Amino acid sequence: MQPVATFSIVAFDPEQGDVGVAVQSKFLAVGSVVPWAQAGVGGLATQAWANIRYGPDGLKLLAEGLSAEQVCDQLIADDPGRDQRQLGIVDAQGRVAAYTGSACMPWAGHYLGAGYTVQGNILAGARVAEAIAEAFEMAQGELAERLVIALAAGEAAGGDRRGRQAAALYVARTGGAYGGNHDRYVDLRVDDHPEPIVELERLLRLHRLYLTTSDPAALLPITPELTCEIQTMLSEAGYYAGPADGKFETLTRSALETYGGVENLEMRLTSLDEHKIDPLVLDFMRRKRE
Structure with missing residues (x-):
């Protein structure tokens, strides 16, 4: 198994109630591993030597009423491979928590902000996480666009030091899916591309054209x-x-x-x-x- 060397952001939008995850990595189809979200519950990113069980297990614990910090603590405590894991969580109240194991490959770390958390490993340096946080806080518009803007800032600051391959965006909104009977509001994946964030931006524009209603x-x-x-x-x-x-x-x-x-x-x-x-x-x- 390869480590999911990644930078990601998990965030909550208190105005719309959206919760979302955006991620880029030098890892094929990273969207199938890292991002997890559920409207009214929360979202999380699981990466490094990723434990995919963190996704469904973490959402289940959040749905039971545990806070982001409580879920983070429980997932890590139950995992013997915790030293190689990285995790970021936001709950439906906007509370955040993150964890970076001591054996994650450098640079590795996380940054907690108001209603969001940024995490990354095998990055060019701490500046990548800081740039993501700064861009997210300054960005305007819906959560989906703000998340992609934040990713682009991380890439511009150096990104994954091994390069880039894939990106993904997942935003959950109650009734936000096509047809209105699910929370899968935005679910876009770039599995293998030389410029994955650029392609993700293009796909988001198409999503807005085809799958959202008129102003x-x-x-x-x-x-x-x-x-x-x-x-x-x-x-x-x-x-x-x-x-x-x-x-x-x-x-x-x-x-x-x-x-x-x-x-x-x-x-x-x-x-x-x-x-x-x-x-x-x-x-x-x-x-x-x-």
Whole structure:
């Protein structure tokens, strides 16, 4: 078994209630090992000579009401290989705990902040963890974006001293999954890539386009001029056979909905009853036309 030489951040967002983990490593498919999270319960990262049982066992203990520190203490106490483990935990109240075993490969350590914990091993130095913490505290937006920004800062500060291979982002939100019946809000993995964080950033942008709903404040009125453009683009794509007359009638709407279904844009076409359209849909259609 190889050590999961990694830097990661586990964090809680008190405004949304999101809990998430972001990780990068010189380790194939690191997302299958390190990140664990459950909405209303907490999250954790298990790494170094990772004990994957820390994931399900830790979430179970958190769900039973133990604090992050209590869970950390219990997991470590029950593990004879504790000296080679590394662990970061945040609970649903934003309390944090971390552990770095004495036999973890240097540089190894962790940093505790308000509602988050950063941990890493086989890193270029302590500055990597500090950079992750600083970037996370300064970042704006949803937890997912803040976590990826923090990862990028860690990489810029030197990252894993062996190089990079994989990255992952997992954010749990109650009812946040596709369909609304699970907490798997964001679950993105880059298993093997020369620039895993760059690729993770790209995937997160696609996730926002395809799997989140429109911002009501950003919606655009479907004017006759805009309808003509939509009709032309749909016609060129083979979805619309009517005239480009600027009338947003049943035929045009049906063609747009069919197009959206094929391109997986249905979550951003829910405002058509209001004769409004998401600008991201228009941007998608225009770029496809180029």
